[in-house]
Amino acid sequence: MQLLGILISLLAGGLLALLCDRYASAAARWISLTSLLIATVLWLPLWPQAGADASTWLIHTDTVWVQRFGIHILLATDAIGSVLIGLTLLLGYIALLSSWGEIKHRVGLFYLNLLFTLAGVIGVFSAMDLFLFFVFWEVMLVPMFLIISIWGHENRRYAALKFFIYTQASSLLMLAAMLTLVLLHYQQTGLLTFSWFALTQTDTDSTIGWWLMLGFYVAFLVKLPGIPVHNWLPDAHTQAPTPGSILLAGILLKTGAYGLLRFVFPLFPQAAAEFAPIAITLGVISILYAAKLAFAQSDLKRLIAYTSISHMGFVSLGIFAWNSLSLQGTIIQMIAHGLSSAALFAIAGLLQQRLHSRDLNRMGGLWQLAPKLSAFTMLFSLAALGLPGLGNFVGEFVVLLGSFQVYPWATAIAALGMVLAPVYALFILQKGFFGPPNELVQNGVADLSARELLMLGILAVGLIILGFWPNLILDLSAAPIHHLLQRGG
């Protein structure tokens, strides 16, 4: 019941924030914080014990929803799901902290959307009924769409539209594939169900399995995002307000990776294995091409957005290599990227608030004026470029190690991405923070406040822990990955 409790506390918190907003605008913030805290307390017992029983399914909520089609409200997580839920809640706090000063109008509605987005993402990570998964998958878009379109920057309407249409259109393919799969399962067993546990037993080795797999793959690739369907991401991330960017980069992208991991291989083992070379090629192209594009940007948020695409290429690579090492790396990479990209977007937001610009060419010399802010930027840039000792390094390294066993050439080329990463990461530092103060920073820049320090500090500690003690996660994810590997042939 904890999962249901988490969802309810977030949804109720959102509604309450909206209602209380008219009486005191600070109330909305505190209500959101409280509902996040309640959700966190409910989540704590879900933190899995390392080396637990191999069946590893932690919590079940199972109620009939639509009798006619055998649709259930089936919520369950294994260690992977609950770690990702933890990441979602953590980034919820970060988004809340970053919105504390930035969002000034229609505060209640903003927190409604923020908490609903979190609830939607947590739903995606815990729904094991495909219909329910699809509902969460689509519903989490609506509040995010509103966040971008109401509180976003200058070109927000275009970005919000693009974001929504890309994801929604691709998910219609998934819906068609899902229904076909369900009917296929019905033909084979006479049982009409959307349960993941039942559908993974479906025989999908025929050619139709290929098409169905593609339907799911495209939906998740758009969300991941991977080339060639990455086009929505730079716009959405750039135009979203800072808390929106944090959630987008930190957790919404992970839902795509999670989908690949949880659905594409276990449901269509053979088709996915046959498709892997293509997916890996696309992943490698994503890594290199997006890294190159990132280097060409002068808009700080756009630059970070492209680095996200590049880093998610590693996730693609790791998942489609489909062995325990590469999958372990993928999980670490997802968490590490969640933390580091959220941090970089938070910093971009702080700079925008201070300088009213995201243009790197007009910054420069920030180090002398705001040393704390700059030091944090340095730390997170180094994390993004894969410095040993920080989480991202572990993730990328283990992914490469795992996939090298299966696809040595593709892995070798992908490793070049680790050469390109320092280029853009150091480019941020050199342009923005070193050198003489440029036009925008002439009048001085305030350094971090206590709230901002707390926000970035949490993320930095997270990355360092992940870098030095990756076993914390690796031990947890070993069992469910073993389980997935068995299912996914």
Next chain:
Amino acid sequence: MDWQQLLALTPILLAASISVILLLVIAFVRDHLLTCLITCLGLSGAALSSLISVGDVAQQVTPLLIIDDFSRLFGALILLISLISAWMTYPYLQATDEIREEYYILLALAALGALILIASNHFASMFIGLELVSVSLFAMVGYLAHSRDQVKLTLEAGVKYMVLSGVSSSFLLFGVALVYAYSGSLSMNIFSQSGSPLLAPQYLILGTTMIAIGIAFKMSWVPFHMWTPDVYQGAPAPVTGFLAGGVKIAVFALLIRWLMPIQGPYLPILHNGLMAMAALSMIFGNLLALRQDNLKRLLAYSSIAHMGYAAITLIAAINVGNLSPLLAAEAAGMYLVTYAAVTMLAFTVLSHLAAQDLNYETGQLSHYQGLLWQQPMAGMGLIIAMLALAGIPLTAGFIGKYYVFIAAVDQQLWPLLWLLIIGSAMGLYYYLRVILILVNNTPEAKPTRNWGLTPLIILLGLATLWLGIYPGPSIAWVQLALAGF
């Protein structure tokens, strides 16, 4: 005709009596509120009497009408739509200087026509029902032709609807004549007739095609859709609501009744024709809606696209499915129910706004800037309606779309499924564009208080969400309605 049959006719008799009573009342007292109340009372009485008798034995009342659970339940739906339509008309007409009372007579007649249409399994009663609806609607569409600034548009809409309805009726009538010449019977289910046909099967094929064309005009399937945007735009908002919700649903219900039992030799042409119309409607409806700057025209094109989606369920219904023989018919029924809720919601908001300010009536999207901040309830209602039309989960629209998907997958109608996916993706663009306009921050956006139709908006908004979140009861309801087939 015995008592049993007369009793079965109660809803239709009640609906018919409304217009008679209204005529008498208006002769003595002219009072808008009273007229509206009598209409609402009569309609809800008819709806209740229809619902109470659900589960009784199906009654064939004269060869013309069949009163089974399908007629009772969909009749109740139509009566409910008419009731909502009467409710939303009240504040709207109150704001005009036109003579108001006669409008409700027309509305009651249109509701009666729709009831007859749903209950007909005979071409004569079908024609009577259809004409009753159409003739009342000519007058309703043009009702305000002399009291509005946009006289031209309203008049044009009325005339256009009349001319095209006339054309469609003549197609229909000629088709019926040909089918009669072929089979010697006006019964819709011609295969239940014994005896050999009188003419060559070509007559039957031609006749059926012409009937289908006549109906396609009413459903505004491409290429018979030309009247739709103009009429939607020119007609008063509550009338457009009835046209979009009530009429289309009644005609579609008739199609279900007509086509479900057909498994005959002239199937291919009907099948292919429907497929072509569905495909064209999905393509052109969505394409033409993309660049609309007028909300009413946008909704018109969107309804064309939606009727295209609905046609998929009909095509699937002609064949027997894998999952269950009635899945496709159930899909069609659910599509109607969900579409009714969403459409009525959208047009209630439009009527609510139009009653306050004529600028909203023109439908220009620029007037809707920042509506969410000016009138939160109306804005929320329209946003929910747009999300539902776009087929976002947890709204009624998604359940309808889900059913179309599963019917198409079940019948393996892949090309239509592709068009459905592409069409829905295009649809997102224009529905979201409306939402973006509604949430746009305008400097002068100040909340205004105006009750008007707010209670109805809240009710319909909740209904839209309820249908999407908990579809179980409505599925059971539709299954019950179809159990007789």
